Amino acid sequence: MKCSNVLVVLATFVITSAAWAQTSKVIGSKHDINSQGCKGCHASHDGASATGGSNAASGKILLWDRDFSTQTFGVYDSPSMQNKAAEIGGATPLQNTDARMNSLLCMSCHDGVTTPNLTANTGPTGSVSVGNPANSFGLQNDHPVNMSHDPTKNAQLTPVATVTGGGLTLYGSANTVQCSSCHTTHDPTNGSFLRKANTNSALCTTCHL
Numbered sequence: 001m002k003c004s005n006v007l008v009v010l011a012t013f014v015i016t017s018a019a020w021a022q023t024s025k026v027i028g029s030k031h032d033i034n035s036q037g038c039k040g041c042h043a044s045h046d047g048a049s050a051t052g053g054s055n056a057a058s059g060k061i062l063l064w065d066r067d068f069s070t071q072t073f074g075v076y077d078s079p080s081m082q083n084k085a086a087e088i089g090g091a092t093p094l095q096n097t098d099a100r101m102n103s104l105l106c107m108s109c110h111d112g113v114t115t116p117n118l119t120a121n122t123g124p125t126g127s128v129s130v131g132n133p134a135n136s137f138g139l140q141n142d143h144p145v146n147m148s149h150d151p152t153k154n155a156q157l158t159p160v161a162t163v164t165g166g167g168l169t170l171y172g173s174a175n176t177v178q179c180s181s182c183h184t185t186h187d188p189t190n191g192s193f194l195r196k197a198n199t200n201s202a203l204c205t206t207c208h209l
């Protein structure tokens, strides 16, 4: 092959790989777990039983390929909380219409129980996972999830339209905050899989005055 032909082939390869990377930013990110790509979270068929789990029904929810934990995580609460958070875990089977889906799916890995070796922060006594009930108070010491974003109950909250217009997502008819309100599993562009960069606390102030 002539040198110029090799260059054309190379250039075509570079262009097509760039276009491919653009359409699935999850590839090559920390969520491209063991380079499994989409399969790390979604199974084309048979839910969790496709990947050695026991619950084929998990596939009814976004083709999820993992068993759902029945762990309870507790909730953050304080006297100044006006929109109270509700438990996301427990034995009640998850439905694909539940707003809490957008938090509980994360906990199929980030609970520190089902995937004990998945840790995110390093504390003084070793690593902790966001939702680990054993070493990190479950979700009691995390930004609350599974509560309404309702400015009529708390005047320090921005209007719902400011939140959704500002690039964040609220779930269900009650406009609840879930993990995926702030995070987007598929896209690492803003760091920490955030929906928007938190420069000058821009993420926080999309919701809090």
Ligand code: HEC
Pocket (backbone or CB within 6 Å): 024, 026, 027, 031, 032, 033, 037, 038, 039, 040, 041, 042, 062, 101, 102, 103, 105, 106, 180, 183, 184, 185, 186
């Ligand atoms: C680390 C886990 C993970 C990986 C890997 C992953 N997803 Fe997802 N996916 C999710 C979660 C969680 C949701 C639910 C939306 C949310 O809460 O962020 C979702 C939602 C979806 C949806 C439905 C809603 C939407 O956002 O369009 C589609 C389609 C989808 N994923 C396709 C893919 C494809 C294709 C890949 C591979 C290129 C992929 N996912 C890789 C976790 C993952």
Ligand code: HEC
Pocket (backbone or CB within 6 Å): 030, 031, 033, 040, 041, 102, 105, 106, 107, 108, 109, 110, 118, 119, 120, 179, 180, 183, 184, 185, 188, 191, 192, 193
């Ligand atoms: C299939 C398992 C799995 C699921 C489901 C999953 N994650 Fe992850 N997540 C991981 C792994 C593995 C890492 C990398 C941990 C590391 O490198 O220390 C990670 C890392 C992260 C990080 C840190 C990224 C960084 O740049 O440091 C964030 C934030 C995160 N996940 C949020 C979420 C959220 C929010 C959800 C649900 C919408 C979710 N994850 C669902 C497995 C998962």
Ligand code: HEC
Pocket (backbone or CB within 6 Å): 103, 106, 107, 110, 120, 121, 130, 131, 139, 142, 143, 144, 145, 177, 178, 179, 180, 181, 182, 183, 192, 194, 198, 203
């Ligand atoms: C109100 C917004 C918000 C919500 C809701 C939220 N996060 Fe985060 N999360 C953040 C921000 C901001 C960071 C980056 C923190 C930093 O850089 O110090 C982060 C960081 C993380 C990390 C990286 C490691 C760490 O511990 O800092 C993980 C993992 C994570 N979030 C998972 C979750 C899960 C799982 C949920 C739902 C239970 C969730 N997040 C809900 C805003 C949020």
Ligand code: HEC
Pocket (backbone or CB within 6 Å): 077, 078, 079, 080, 081, 082, 083, 084, 143, 144, 147, 148, 149, 150, 153, 154, 157, 163, 168, 169, 177, 181, 182, 203, 204, 205, 206, 207, 208
């Ligand atoms: C998607 C919207 C949203 C985002 C983004 C968000 N919050 Fe919140 N946050 C809420 C809601 C809703 C509450 C519940 C407040 C209430 O009703 O009293 C809350 C509660 C809190 C509380 C507990 C208040 C109390 O009375 O105990 C703190 C502290 C807090 N948020 C800080 C932050 C910080 C810091 C950030 C940025 C990393 C952030 N929030 C991002 C919606 C959000």
